[in-house]
Amino acid sequence: xxxxxxxxxxxxxxxxxxxxxxxxxxxxxxxxxxxxxxxxxxxxxxxxxxxxxxxxxxxxxxxxxxxxxxxxxxxxxxxxxxxxxxxxxxxxxxxxxxxxxxxxxxxxxxxxxxxxxxxxxxxxxxxxxxxxxxxxxxxxxxxxxxxxxxxxxxxxxxxxxxxxxxxxxxxxxxxxxxxxxxxxxxxxxxxxxxxxxxxxxxxxxxxxxxxxxxxxxxxxxxxxxxxxxxxxxxxxxxxxxxxxxxxxxxxxxxxxxxxxxxxxxxxxxxxxxxxxxxxxxxxxxxxxx
Numbered sequence: 001x002x003x004x005x006x007x008x009x010x011x012x013x014x015x016x017x018x019x020x021x022x023x024x025x026x027x028x029x030x031x032x033x034x035x036x037x038x039x040x041x042x043x044x045x046x047x048x049x050x051x052x053x054x055x056x057x058x059x060x061x062x063x064x065x066x067x068x069x070x071x072x073x074x075x076x077x078x079x080x081x082x083x084x085x086x087x088x089x090x091x092x093x094x095x096x097x098x099x100x101x102x103x104x105x106x107x108x109x110x111x112x113x114x115x116x117x118x119x120x121x122x123x124x125x126x127x128x129x130x131x132x133x134x135x136x137x138x139x140x141x142x143x144x145x146x147x148x149x150x151x152x153x154x155x156x157x158x159x160x161x162x163x164x165x166x167x168x169x170x171x172x173x174x175x176x177x178x179x180x181x182x183x184x185x186x187x188x189x190x191x192x193x194x195x196x197x198x199x200x201x202x203x204x205x206x207x208x209x210x211x212x213x214x215x216x217x218x219x220x221x222x223x224x225x226x227x228x229x230x231x232x233x234x235x236x237x238x239x240x241x242x243x244x245x246x247x248x249x250x251x252x253x254x255x256x257x258x259x260x261x262x263x264x265x266x267x268x269x270x271x272x273x274x275x276x277x278x279x280x281x282x283x284x285x286x287x288x289x
Contacts, residue, residue, distance in 0.1 A: 127199060128161040128275060134195045135163075148188050160201065160277045163192055165232075166258060166270035173269065177214065179227035181235065189232055192273055193239020201275040202247040205229045205236070208270045211254040211263035226251025232271045247276055 049057070132154050138145050151171070153164045165188055167173045173185040181189070196203060207229030209221040229249050237243055257268045 125156070127201070128156050128277075131161055131195060131199060131275065132156070134198075138191070145191075148184070148191060151184075151188055152192070158277075159274060161275040163196075163273040163275075164258070164270055165189070165192065165273070166267040169266055172266070173271065174228055177224070179224065179231045181228075181231060185232075186235060189235040189271075190239045193236040193241050196236070196273065196275060197240025199275060201245070201278070203236070203241060203245050204248045204250070204274040204276055205233050205246065206250045206252055206272045206274070207232070208252050208256060208258070208268060208272070209254050210265065210268040211257070221253035222251055224251070225253050229271060232273075236273070 048060075052060070135149065135152060135154060139149055151165055151168060151173070153166070155162050155164075165173065165185070171184060172182055173188075174181055207225035207227070209225050214220045214224060226249070229251055233246060233249050237246075254263060254268065257263050257265075258270060259265045259267055262268075
């Protein structure tokens with residue numbers, strides 16, 4: 001029998017904790033992350049397709065699959081490509097991109113040619129303007145010069161600078177029904193020849209008449225206009241224009257009147273001297289060849 005001084009023995013109760021489900025690992029997290037990344041890339045692609053233009057999309061595509069050749073000459077070698085680059089001309093032809101490269105090259109060359117043509121045209125316009133200014137500078141020098149300048153009118157066209165020398169009432173350029181120039185016409189042509197002789201452009205001369213019929217059946221306005229144009233050429237040559245600069249001499253009769261509403265007006269009886277542009281002269285030479 002236990003005494004009052006004895007303590008009871010302690011009772012220890014052990015509780016076993018049981019966690020449910022068990023450990024399944026983290027592989028699903030990786031798969032879920034891949035799925036979210038793919039969905040984000042998909043929606044980003046859809047947004048880009050909707051937010052960019054056709055040219056911007058082509059630029060993005062060219063970044064991943066360039067259609068412009070980077071180098072036309074390989075550094076050599078005998079490896080997989082046998083010394084060729086993937087952008088070589090024959091390689092581009094085989095994979096269907098040769099035409100695109102050729103088109104870009106031709107477009108670049110055309111742009112350079114256009115820029116050169118524009119520069120030459122601007123220079124040519126400046127030279128033609130200088131000739132016009134020389135005629136204007138003659139005005140006011142003397143009453144005789146002003147009297148002659150009343151017969152001259154200049155204008156710049158696509159063909160070149162046209163200098164028109166036309167008759168006025170009571171002041172003819174040629175003898176009636178003849179190719180013989182008057183003294184006034186010889187002075188005018190000498191003035192024009194001195195100015196035009198300072199340039200290097202090719203020259204075209206054309207004769208024109210009014211609509212009044214010629215009296216002789218064997219010699220009409222076509223013959224008369226051509227005779228006057230050729231006689232004008234001779235005077236211009238003596239005034240300082242080299243013979244090899246004359247590109248053409250033509251007679252147009254009354255087919256191109258200065259005053260359409262008044263075909264018999266004296267101002268239709270005229271000579272036109274044209275300083276041809278350099279590109280126009282080149283085109284004429286090519287057509288003759």
